[in-house]
Amino acid sequence: MSKKFTERLGFALLAACAVLVLLFLGIILFDIFSKGIGVISWNFLSQPPKQGMTEGGIFPAILGTFLVSIITVAFAVPLGMFAAVYLHEYARPGRTTRMIRLAIRNLSGVPSIVYGLFGVVLFVQLMHLGTSILSAGLTLGLLTLPWTITACEEALKTVPKAYREGALALGATKWHAIRTNVLPYAIPGMLTGVILGLARAAGETAPILFTGAAFFLPHLPGSIFDQFMALPYHLYILATQHHDIAKVRPIAYGTALVLLGLILLLSFSAIWLRYRYRQGLKG
Amino acid sequence: MSFGAAVSKAADMKELETSLREARRRRRKETLIERFFFLNGLMAILILGGIFALLFIKAYPAFAELGILQFFAGAVWNPTSYSIPRYGILSLIVSSLMVTLGALIIAVPLGVGCAAFISEMASKRFKEILKPAIEILAAIPSVVVGFLGIVLVNPIISKLFGVSHGLNALNGSILLAIMALPTIVSLSEDALRAVPQTYKEASLALGANRWQTLVRVSIPSALSGIIASIMLGMGRAIGETMTVLMATGNAPALTFNFLEAIQTMTATIAIELGEVPYNTTHYYALFVIGFVLFVMTFVVNLISDVILQKYQEVER
Numbered sequence: 001m002s003k004k005f006t007e008r009l010g011f012a013l014l015a016a017c018a019v020l021v022l023l024f025l026g027i028i029l030f031d032i033f034s035k036g037i038g039v040i041s042w043n044f045l046s047q048p049p050k051q052g053m054t055e056g057g058i059f060p061a062i063l064g065t066f067l068v069s070i071i072t073v074a075f076a077v078p079l080g081m082f083a084a085v086y087l088h089e090y091a092r093p094g095r096t097t098r099m100i101r102l103a104i105r106n107l108s109g110v111p112s113i114v115y116g117l118f119g120v121v122l123f124v125q126l127m128h129l130g131t132s133i134l135s136a137g138l139t140l141g142l143l144t145l146p147w148t149i150t151a152c153e154e155a156l157k158t159v160p161k162a163y164r165e166g167a168l169a170l171g172a173t174k175w176h177a178i179r180t181n182v183l184p185y186a187i188p189g190m191l192t193g194v195i196l197g198l199a200r201a202a203g204e205t206a207p208i209l210f211t212g213a214a215f216f217l218p219h220l221p222g223s224i225f226d227q228f229m230a231l232p233y234h235l236y237i238l239a240t241q242h243h244d245i246a247k248v249r250p251i252a253y254g255t256a257l258v259l260l261g262l263i264l265l266l267s268f269s270a271i272w273l274r275y276r277y278r279q280g281l282k283g
Numbered sequence: 284m285s286f287g288a289a290v291s292k293a294a295d296m297k298e299l300e301t302s303l304r305e306a307r308r309r310r311r312k313e314t315l316i317e318r319f320f321f322l323n324g325l326m327a328i329l330i331l332g333g334i335f336a337l338l339f340i341k342a343y344p345a346f347a348e349l350g351i352l353q354f355f356a357g358a359v360w361n362p363t364s365y366s367i368p369r370y371g372i373l374s375l376i377v378s379s380l381m382v383t384l385g386a387l388i389i390a391v392p393l394g395v396g397c398a399a400f401i402s403e404m405a406s407k408r409f410k411e412i413l414k415p416a417i418e419i420l421a422a423i424p425s426v427v428v429g430f431l432g433i434v435l436v437n438p439i440i441s442k443l444f445g446v447s448h449g450l451n452a453l454n455g456s457i458l459l460a461i462m463a464l465p466t467i468v469s470l471s472e473d474a475l476r477a478v479p480q481t482y483k484e485a486s487l488a489l490g491a492n493r494w495q496t497l498v499r500v501s502i503p504s505a506l507s508g509i510i511a512s513i514m515l516g517m518g519r520a521i522g523e524t525m526t527v528l529m530a531t532g533n534a535p536a537l538t539f540n541f542l543e544a545i546q547t548m549t550a551t552i553a554i555e556l557g558e559v560p561y562n563t564t565h566y567y568a569l570f571v572i573g574f575v576l577f578v579m580t581f582v583v584n585l586i587s588d589v590i591l592q593k594y595q596e597v598e599r
Contacts, residue, residue: 031431032431079326087324103330106588111549117573118337121337149327175312175317203423204425209556233426239430
């Protein structure tokens with residue numbers, strides 16, 4: 001086999017790999033979109049499931065995912081932001097800082113079901129929050145925390161050093177400099193990271209399985225101490241647990257499309273925001 | 284000293300004192316603020332330690348009651364049996380490792396190939412399509428991937444291999460490969476991009492063609508980064524729950540056949556935790572699985588972390 005031929009063949013194989021990966025994505029998006037779009041209507045989005053989930057819509061699941069996301073953000077964002085400020089602005093290189101960074105990297109690799117177990121023990125059992133929107137939101141908050149910290153730190157890195165030094169040279173204290181000259185410029189970048197974290201949290205199922213998600217609820221949740229229905233869990237039920245799986249398949253596709261659409265919308269808006277923000281920094 | 288001078292000096296002293304006090308107050312406030320941020324920074328360690336501690340505390344009663352051997356030497360997982368409940372997690376561990384191995388067999392060549400394509404030969408335009416595409420692939424929720432395993436991969440496997448249904452280890456492996464791909468591609472690409480241009484130029488100058496340069500220079504130089512990316516992908520695959528829960532058939536049996544239904548550690552927890560009463564032997568046994576799972580992923584992540592850190596030091 002000539003060298004030239006091996007090179008051609010090798011590069012053709014690499015290109016095939018790339019095309020195959022694109023194909024995977026294409027098939028996933030096409031299948032969900034083409035089979036789910038027919039189900040989507042205003043009624044599907046605004047009505048509760050009816051007739052044992054074989055008819056009606058998925059409104060309670062959309063609402064549940066939305067409410068849980070609010071708790072997740074309210075919990076993870078301040079904590080993640082403060083931790084990032086510590087790591088980037090205050091931390092001195094040393095053992096403690098190394099340990100914190102190691103812990104963050106490791107947390108991001110902890111399986112989501114393990115977060116679920118942790119959430120059951122900590123929030124449901126020890127803190128007596130019950131299986132509720134609050135417990136599930138806090139569990140998802142813990143899950144997103146490592147990503148939030150990393151994203152917020154990345155945002156802080158983009159603020160030029162001169163901004164801090166300028167304030168310090170004028171006699172500002174460190175906190176004053178951070179508050180007035182660093183945080184305002186880092187917020188858009190942090191927001192991008194928060195939205196991406198939210199997109200991931202909204203699609204998670206395993207952590208909410210035992211911390212508050214319900215198979216079916218006849219009423220909408222009245223407070224954060226109630227159980228809730230969630231889009232990913234609803235899809236799981238329609239796909240595997242329903243007594244008449246063939247009949248609810250179209251609704252399952254519709255639910256998958258709404259979930260996927262929501263997550264892609266969040267991801268794209270984050271990417272768009274990042275793009276706008278970078279343009280702004282340049283100008 | 285005249286009276287007037289004395290008065291003005293006293294006033295100066297007083298002013299000095301108040302400004303000193305003010306400075307001290309400010310410093311105290313700064314220290315407090317720094318401590319506040321420090322506590323938030325410690326949160327990550329606290330949570331990691333908390334997960335370890337709580338899982339262990341909840342797993343311990345099962346260890347104490349049944350003995351460690353019962354878990355790791357037994358192949359039969361049947362905690363709800365009316366006669367003798369069995370808590371062997373060996374088959375669950377084997378199942379988890381099996382789908383993970385299957386996923387890596389698919390995802391490693393594909394992922395590294397794709398990364399090499401992006402870093403070595405893709406045009407700028409193609410890169411601009413591929414990179415966001417991989418980001419989107421990473422964003423697809425596992426429950427959606429699992430759903431597609433049921434509706435798309437399942438019939439294909441059953442037709443291709445002539446089995447009654449396609450919910451088995453092979454299905455899980457394919458889906459996990461798709462889920463591990465983004466991690467492997469993006470981190471391997473980072474590693475390949477970090478190979479100094481001079482290495483490649485030297486190789487090309489010595490008469491090697493681009494393919495030889497890639498295979499004998501770039502990939503070996505980036506190997507530690509590529510291995511780290513594979514380890515991270517592996518950690519993802521072991522811990523993934525929804526896809527394997529939906530696509531592998533969930534039959535807890537010790538098998539090495541990819542065309543048979545299996546039940547992973549993650550799926551077992553997901554199926555059974557919702558149905559057992561809190562603080563029963565079965566409940567504690569599920570935490571044993573969780574604890575083992577946590578330790579496994581922790582070790583895998585730690586190894587990949589050590590490799591990555593070392594490799595970044597070498598680059599510098």
